[in-house]
Amino acid sequence: MNIKPLADRVLVKPAAAEEKTVSGIIIPDTAKEKPLKGEVLATGDGTKDEEMVVKKGDEVLYSKYAGTEIELNGEKLIIMRQSDILAIFE
Secondary structure (H helix, E strand, O other), X not given: XXXXXXXXXXXXXXXXXXXXXXXXOEOOHHHOOOOOEEEEEEEOOOOOOOOOOOOOOOEEEEOXXXXXXXXXXXXXXXXXXXXXXXXXXX
């Protein structure tokens, strides 16, 4: 199933959470921090007031409580507004 975000929304695949600390201690799932970066999988067409700056394939940094988590084909994804994206990695 394909999904296309509407208006100024973006579909992001979050990066995997860290499994170990620098000292080699394994972090349990309950203590892992939610990752704040991910890859853009799809974008909407924008609105008349806001054009889309991000594009498919961009690696982005987003705010901690951004968007809505969804599960698609067994994969956890986030749909958020473009304004929730703080930066694009180059």
